[in-house]
Amino acid sequence: MAWIDLHIDSLRRAVEPGVDLLAGSARAQADLPRLRAAGARGAIWAACDDVYLEGPESLAFVLRMLAAGRDLVERAGGELLLVRSRADWERCRAGGPVGMILAVEGAHSLLGCVEGLAALHALGVRVLTLTWNQANPFASGCGATPGEDRGLTPLGAELLVRARELGLWIDLAHASPRTLADAMALLPPPILVSHAGCAALRPHRRNLTDDQLRALAAAGGLVGITIYPPFLVAEGGATVATVAAHVAHAARVAGPGAVAMGTDLDGITLLPTDVRGLEGLDRLRGALAAAGLAEEEIEGVMWRNAARAIAAALPEG
Numbered sequence: 514m515a516w517i518d519l520h521i522d523s524l525r526r527a528v529e530p531g532v533d534l535l536a537g538s539a540r541a542q543a544d545l546p547r548l549r550a551a552g553a554r555g556a557i558w559a560a561c562d563d564v565y566l567e568g569p570e571s572l573a574f575v576l577r578m579l580a581a582g583r584d585l586v587e588r589a590g591g592e593l594l595l596v597r598s599r600a601d602w603e604r605c606r607a608g609g610p611v612g613m614i615l616a617v618e619g620a621h622s623l624l625g626c627v628e629g630l631a632a633l634h635a636l637g638v639r640v641l642t643l644t645w646n647q648a649n650p651f652a653s654g655c656g657a658t659p660g661e662d663r664g665l666t667p668l669g670a671e672l673l674v675r676a677r678e679l680g681l682w683i684d685l686a687h688a689s690p691r692t693l694a695d696a697m698a699l700l701p702p703p704i705l706v707s708h709a710g711c712a713a714l715r716p717h718r719r720n721l722t723d724d725q726l727r728a729l730a731a732a733g734g735l736v737g738i739t740i741y742p743p744f745l746v747a748e749g750g751a752t753v754a755t756v757a758a759h760v761a762h763a764a765r766v767a768g769p770g771a772v773a774m775g776t777d778l779d780g781i782t783l784l785p786t787d788v789r790g791l792e793g794l795d796r797l798r799g800a801l802a803a804a805g806l807a808e809e810e811i812e813g814v815m816w817r818n819a820a821r822a823i824a825a826a827l828p829e830g
């Protein structure tokens with residue numbers, strides 16, 4: 514059994530006093546023991562300023578989380594690897610150390626400074642989520658009303674060029690419809706939407722419409738399906754079967770090769786009722802089979818599709 518998660522927010526826990534993600538923590542949903550038990554080859558660990566601190570506080574918070582991630586790797590005695598290149602990733606993919614691919618969730622933390630991206634890259638960041646829900650100097654987020662949605666700005670287009678030069682993978686989760694379309698037209702494959710659901714099953718600004726899923730697939734992209742109940746059902750509790758329904762729908766519309774998992778663990782306070790954290794997601798396998806996915810497709814969703822996309826997105830180095 515193997516697992517890759519395209520989006521966890523566990524660095525949020527890592528900066529909390531008294532939480533040790535190496536030993537495991539009751540306050541975490543994903544930590545090293547849980548990742549090991551799940552057969553995780555790696556995850557995209559987001560430094561996520563979703564409380565949307567304004568100005569320098571936002572950057573300071575992100576830097577604290579990135580430092581905490583690097584500290585975890587240093588203390589893990591080879592159990593975790595900071596993934597900077599395809600060669601690093603191949604070690605994780607083969608079942609070596611659990612890969613930590615560092616991400617910054619929301620380019621608002623760059624404070625409008627394109628060249629700040631090179632500094633984040635030097636710290637090991639390999640994924641940048643272009644927006645959180647709000648607009649930033651680079652692009653509109655999914656919180657924009659249709660009238661407010663400006664898509665990618667000229668500065669945002671510059672940022673994408675710089676990201677490509679550096680070998681940084683742009684994540685379009687949280688993007689507005691226009692930002693998604695604008696950025697997809699400029700970015701090389703594989704296009705990434707790391708954590709979202711299907712709007713056909715649950716209309717929500719954070720979910721992808723069938724047209725967007727098809728466009729993503731046509732652009733060689735990948736969507737990570739979240740397990741956050743409010744994105745999956747209008748009301749009441751979700752279960753792993755609900756998660757599986759979103760996976761199955763995305764697989765039907767975009768093709769099974771374009772679907773992966775991006776749980777948002779440790780960034781969410783609500784979970785499917787039959788899941789307490791990463792440890793409950795072994796049930797997903799059975800739920801995906803019950804939703805009609807073939808064994809090979811399940812393997813693809815659980816890890817192989819993400820493994821392939823990560824390898825393609827990382828610089829060779």
Ligand SMILES: [Zn+2]
Binds near residue numbers: 686687708
């Ligand atoms: Zn998010």
